[in-house]
Structure formats: C-alpha cells, structure tokens
Amino acid sequence: MLKRNPEPEPPILVTRREAARLLAVTERHLQNLDRAGVFKPVRLGTAVRYRRCDIEATIAKLAEGGDQ
Template sequence: MTTIFQSPPLLLTEREAAHLLNCCEKTVYTMRQQGKLKFMKLGSGVRYPRAAIEKFIEEQSKTITA
C-alpha cells in the first residue's frame, strides 16, 4: 500500500523546483517574477505545484520534424 509520503510531493520548494528544472534557485525565482511559473504562497513561503513544473517542461520542449 502506498502512502502519501512515498509518492513525489505535490508542492515543491524553490530548491526542489530548481532541482527538477536542472537550474539554480535564482533562475526559478526570476521565472516566477516573470510569470513563467505558477506558484502559491503558503504562509511566508512559496511553493510550486509539481504538475505546473512538469507542464512548463512539456511546453518548453520542442519537437523536431524530419
């Protein structure tokens, strides 16, 4: 049986989002300020929905046609 703690987190910290995007935290912050990444305030912190990060990656991926 899988518990919620064994699955990937739904909300990511800036550090976790940067790791998923393979960039630095400053880049994640800049993309948030530019409106490129969805985020939510949680108390005094900021969290990024994992689904939004994965969607961003998919949208930025380019396919090459032969």
C-alpha cells in the first residue's frame, strides 16, 4: 500500500503579487490599501510580504458583508 503525501501547507507569508491575486485586485490597489491601513505588510529588508492569515481574514470579513 502506497502512502499518500499530505498536501503542502500554504506559506505563512506571501508576496505582494500573491496577495493581490488572492484578493483579486491589482498590486497598485493593494499598495493603496496598505497606505489606508487595511493591511500591515511585513518588511524583510527590502522585501514586502503579507501574512496569509490577514488576507484570508479580510476575505472572510468581506464575504460577511463587512467594509474594507
């Protein structure tokens, strides 16, 4: 019997491009959301990353009818 490999866990941090894709917005719009304080990106040197859990929480809030 063959063992199945478990699904890999999604990354904790995602790039700006990946975050924009998850939210179905442009990278420019995501940057505007940062400036508005909707997201607090994580800075690693010059790299900008977003917590996947923050992105998913925002999607869930919007699905429930919350404002963003």
